[in-house]
Amino acid sequence: MSDNNTAPEAPTTQRVIKKYPNRRLYDTSTSTYVTLAEVKQLVMNGESVAVRDAKSGEDLTRSILLQIILEEEAGGAPMFSEAALANIIRFYGHAMQGFMGAYLEKNVQMFTEIQSKLAEQTQGFTPEMWSQFMNLQSPMMKGMMGNYMEQSQSMYQQMQEQMQKQTEQMLGAFGLKKR
Known part of the structure; x- marks a missing residue:
């Protein structure tokens, strides 16, 4: 894990997150459920993340990343006017x-x-x-x-x-x- 003073290191492996019908996210690397904020932190740390639908295997990565951006934009300091x-x-x-x-x-x-x-x-x-x-x-x-x-x-x-x-x-x- 990198500290705040250095650029994130290049990811070595992709973290696969499964999204279940109950909207819960499961990190297959750590075998734990994670929140959207934790997925955001993985991205901030430079990790390569892939989100897949648990049943169909459909790639939901863009959807989850857009959801993170939406939450950030709705917060106190939006990036886009x-x-x-x-x-x-x-x-x-x-x-x-x-x-x-x-x-x-x-x-x-x-x-x-x-x-x-x-x-x-x-x-x-x-x-x-x-x-x-x-x-x-x-x-x-x-x-x-x-x-x-x-x-x-x-x-x-x-x-x-x-x-x-x-x-x-x-x-x-x-x-x-x-x-």
Whole structure:
């Protein structure tokens, strides 16, 4: 188990949680019933978790993870604004739905990597160093944020190019050409 100052270690095995019809969750690794909060803690610790329906074996992992997010969002400090959630909903059924999911996933992954690098590089900072760092004036911070912005912009451009190709293909299928 990792402490709060280090990034979670890569999981070695997947924890299988069975969900029973009575909505109870059973951790097959520890042979105990667990709560949703305990599943959340496993995820927070970097464990790979799979939730399966106890009878059918159906994969319920996404459903349980969404339930954890819903409970967190309903709590005191939500991560998403109503506008952000509405915009995410608008992408369902939209031609860009697949791209948006990949775009969000890559951005969250990049952000997580930046956070991990920051944690590594700021160990042993003095209050004065933190003050300078938090003013966003440090070369390290500028470099990390610059790289993040470049990668994000690159992904967005790739998304736009893919959308343009799809539009051209669709227009071509109707015998129309882009002018």
